[in-house]
Amino acid sequence: MTLEDLTQRLRDFAAARAWEPFHTPKNLTMALSGEVGELISLFQWLTPEEATDWRSDPELEANVLDEIADVTLYLVQLANSLGIDLLAAANAKIDRNEIRFPPPKTVGED
Amino acid sequence: MTLEDLTQRLRDFAAARAWEPFHTPKNLTMALSGEVGELISLFQWLTPEEATDWRSDPELEANVLDEIADVTLYLVQLANSLGIDLLAAANAKIDRNEIRFPPPKTVGED
Amino acid sequence: MTLEDLTQRLRDFAAARAWEPFHTPKNLTMALSGEVGELISLFQWLTPEEATDWRSDPELEANVLDEIADVTLYLVQLANSLGIDLLAAANAKIDRNEIRFPPPKTVGED
Amino acid sequence: MTLEDLTQRLRDFAAARAWEPFHTPKNLTMALSGEVGELISLFQWLTPEEATDWRSDPELEANVLDEIADVTLYLVQLANSLGIDLLAAANAKIDRNEIRFPPPKTVGED
Numbered sequence: 001m002t003l004e005d006l007t008q009r010l011r012d013f014a015a016a017r018a019w020e021p022f023h024t025p026k027n028l029t030m031a032l033s034g035e036v037g038e039l040i041s042l043f044q045w046l047t048p049e050e051a052t053d054w055r056s057d058p059e060l061e062a063n064v065l066d067e068i069a070d071v072t073l074y075l076v077q078l079a080n081s082l083g084i085d086l087l088a089a090a091n092a093k094i095d096r097n098e099i100r101f102p103p104p105k106t107v108g109e110d
Numbered sequence: 111m112t113l114e115d116l117t118q119r120l121r122d123f124a125a126a127r128a129w130e131p132f133h134t135p136k137n138l139t140m141a142l143s144g145e146v147g148e149l150i151s152l153f154q155w156l157t158p159e160e161a162t163d164w165r166s167d168p169e170l171e172a173n174v175l176d177e178i179a180d181v182t183l184y185l186v187q188l189a190n191s192l193g194i195d196l197l198a199a200a201n202a203k204i205d206r207n208e209i210r211f212p213p214p215k216t217v218g219e220d
Numbered sequence: 221m222t223l224e225d226l227t228q229r230l231r232d233f234a235a236a237r238a239w240e241p242f243h244t245p246k247n248l249t250m251a252l253s254g255e256v257g258e259l260i261s262l263f264q265w266l267t268p269e270e271a272t273d274w275r276s277d278p279e280l281e282a283n284v285l286d287e288i289a290d291v292t293l294y295l296v297q298l299a300n301s302l303g304i305d306l307l308a309a310a311n312a313k314i315d316r317n318e319i320r321f322p323p324p325k326t327v328g329e330d
Numbered sequence: 331m332t333l334e335d336l337t338q339r340l341r342d343f344a345a346a347r348a349w350e351p352f353h354t355p356k357n358l359t360m361a362l363s364g365e366v367g368e369l370i371s372l373f374q375w376l377t378p379e380e381a382t383d384w385r386s387d388p389e390l391e392a393n394v395l396d397e398i399a400d401v402t403l404y405l406v407q408l409a410n411s412l413g414i415d416l417l418a419a420a421n422a423k424i425d426r427n428e429i430r431f432p433p434p435k436t437v438g439e440d
Contacts, residue, residue: 051134070203140370302398
């Protein structure tokens with residue numbers, strides 16, 4: 001399973017249900033934002049330690065897996081509706097970040 | 111370039127800058143939410159047609175590519191900090207959605 | 221009922237339940253973000269016309285009233301935790317916006 | 331200055347710039363979400379203590395005041411576009427929360 005396979009599976013899923021007319025860039029950014037809201041609500045009252053230890057609570061574990069999946073599904077569908085290659089866009093951004101945030105020199109380096 | 115390659119590149123990027131202590135689940139969900147907010151702000155005043163036609167405005171095009179990349183980078187880093195395989199989680203969710211939202215029968219199907 | 225009354229009512233509500241330790245700025249911005257996500261999800265698949273006509277669907281009407289209330293409750297509690305007067309901050313921002321976005325001159329104006 | 335005064339000031343501000351056609355429920359929930367994203371990004375890398383101590387950093391202080399104002403401005407404009415009285419909706423929600431989350435009995439209470 002690759003990101004491209006996932007994209008194709010989501011295309012087929014939407015086509016089988018005739019959902020494509022709803023999958024516009026505006027609507028999909030809203031859906032993405034809504035799912036990120038559900039994900040963030042799972043961590044809002046937890047201490048940093050409790051959030052890191054999320055696997056120790058089975059209900060929280062299931063909810064986190066569910067919501068991070070929903071975020072991924074909408075991000076992939078948004079990229080599909082925009083015709084963007086997510087991996088290429090992400091890599092190009094890291095290239096820019098390498099320049100914007102140069103790593104500190106290590107000791108002994110010239 | 112695969113999603114796994116991207117994850118490794120981001121791990122190396124954070125390690126070279128000693129940023130790992132900041133990359134907790136709580137902080138990364140906040141960062142993800144912030145970037146989705148920047149992405150959504152690019153489309154907020156556009157008509158559905160203008161949003162679909164985002165490539166026709168070079169400044170908008172650059173901003174959309176930049177922000178969707180940032181969303182991807184934080185989602186991948188969040189999954190990394192949580193120890194989640196995004197593709198596996200996304201596929202498992204589509205499996206559940208197949209049951210929750212069965213496709214309509216096509217004409218002539220029994 | 222004023223905004224100050226609402227703030228006091230929420231202070232009393234949290235105190236009666238010993239919830240104040242959870243109401244930190246970080247946690248409350250997360251809660252605010254989560255509720256905005258629930259609000260946005262109500263409108264995501266609607267056409268602009270259907271969203272404007274939200275009162276015509278009783279279930280949608282109840283949900284919108286519920287979620288916009290939750291957003292308000294967390295915004296007021298966040299302002300309280302930060303010691304910010306929301307009305308004063310909002311007015312000061314409009315003052316800045318008056319300069320940043322001067323209104324167009326009307327016809328005949330010099 | 332009351333919340334009603336603020337609402338009227340924002341109505342006048344939008345009218346003077348002919349911005350009303352953009353201020354639909356869908357667009358304003360997107361704008362609200364975008365501003366909450368900017369607010370959350372101010373706190374994302376801070377420790378809970380640093381976030382609580384936000385007034386000690388003048389740049390952070392100015393940014394927090396600016397962003398929480400923007401959130402308020404869009405929430406008020408969204409409520410205006412929906413014809414919702416925010417204070418009434420918020421109070422009605424606290425009434426429901428009083429039932430949903432009854433306070434613990436204090437010692438000696440029957």
